[in-house]
Amino acid sequence: MKRRKFLKNSGLTAAGALSAPILSSYSNEMEESNKDVKKAAVRPITVCTWNFKNATAKSWEVLQAGGSSLDAVEQGVRVEEADVTNETVGKGGRPDRDGNVTLDACIMDKDGNCGSVVYLQNIAHPVSVARKVMEETPHIILAGRGAEKFAYEQGFKKEDLLTESTRKQYEEWKKTSKYETTINIENHDTIGMLAIDKNGDIAGACTTSGMAYKVAGRVGDSPIIGAGLFVDNEVGGATATGVGEEVIRTVGSFLIVELMRQGMSPQKACEEGVKRIMKKNKDRKDFQIGFLAINKQGETGGYCVHPGFTYRQYTEAGHENVPVNSFYQKN
Incomplete structure (x- = not known):
């Protein structure tokens, strides 16, 4: 033995x-x-929710000139804030149930610094006010009248944000005062943007006028760091669009970045983010969510609840609108 x-x-x-x-x-x-x-890292690169090609074109212009990712995302989303034909963001956004246009936005840089404004009125560029909150105060979020007062102190001008078009739509809506969420390709009430500059640094921004005819005072996920937007310069960034209440419940953008930290690709992380939401909303089909993510290598991914969500991407290889798969497939 x-x-x-x-x-x-x-x-x-x-x-x-x-x-x-x-x-x-x-x-x-x-x-x-x-x-x-x-694969070699893709940089610079800029991406945004939906087919906002003018926004990514502006962001790319900043990056190509050697600008920072923070400047790129701010300048990119400002394009949509200024576009009065875009009635879901900035000036010309549809009002709340009381007839007031209220704007939400946030911004986050490579070092984890961030700023946010919620329920801001009479200021056309909330993303720039959010950046001022980040850079000029010890705070992260300013709300309502306080945010508006701060904006004036920083040199922003008061503007009437209602246009003739949105004013007429509001008057028509008041005839029934019906409150519902529309699910289709036009339900893009947010632009979220992520960028990586030539130095490999990541930043993100998100801005919206929120749901049309929402209850006065309502705030969605867009200005909430970790929900509508999150950036970790070691890993990547994520942003969201759609019904913000559902994104907030899962802290969606933070979740996606953490999944990427654990080794998931941006695509798989976005898919898991949507699936987490749908586990809490079994068989529910009356809302839309879209996630967009980018990792440190410049790989991107997106996923949504219903078909129709796309994201716009600009790199040295070109400028394209990227369709994404959905939890519920087309019939």
Whole structure:
């Protein structure tokens, strides 16, 4: 018994001694091979929710000139805030049930600094006010009249945010005062933007006028750091669009970035983000959510509840509108 045991152990020892250098050599070869096939990081790059090509074009212009990702996302979403034909963001946004246009926005830089404004009135560029909150105060969120007062102190001008078009739509809505969420490709009440500059630094911004004819005072996910937007410069960033209440319940953008930290691709992380929401809303179909994510390598991904959500992407390879898959497929 002792001899057999000795021979068995000797055999294992010899096998181990033989296999160790072989395995080590194999491991080194694989490591070298992986270095060869590993994709080069895509930078600069800018992406945004929905097909807002003018926004990504402006963001790309900043990046191409050597600007920071923070400047790129701010300037990019400002394009939509200023576009009165976009009735879901900034000036010309549809009002709440009381007839007031109230805007929400946030911004986040590579160092985790962030700023946000909620329920802001009479200011056309809430994203820039949010940046001022981040850079000029010890706070992260300013709301309502306080945010508006702060904006004036920072040199922003008071503007009437209702246009003739949105005013007429509001008067028509008041005839029935029906409150419902519309689910279709036009339900893009938010622009969320993420960018990586030539230095590999990530920033993000998100801005919206929120749901049309919402209850006065309602705030969705868009200005909430971790819900509508989150950036971690070591990992990547994520942003959301759609019915904000559902994104807030899962802290959606933070969740997606953490999933990427654990090794998921941006695409898989967005899919998991939507699936987490749908687990809490089994068989429910009366709302839309869209997630967009980017990782440190410049890989992107998106996923949504219903078909129709897309994201716009601009890199050296070109400027394209990217359709995404959905939890509920087309009939």
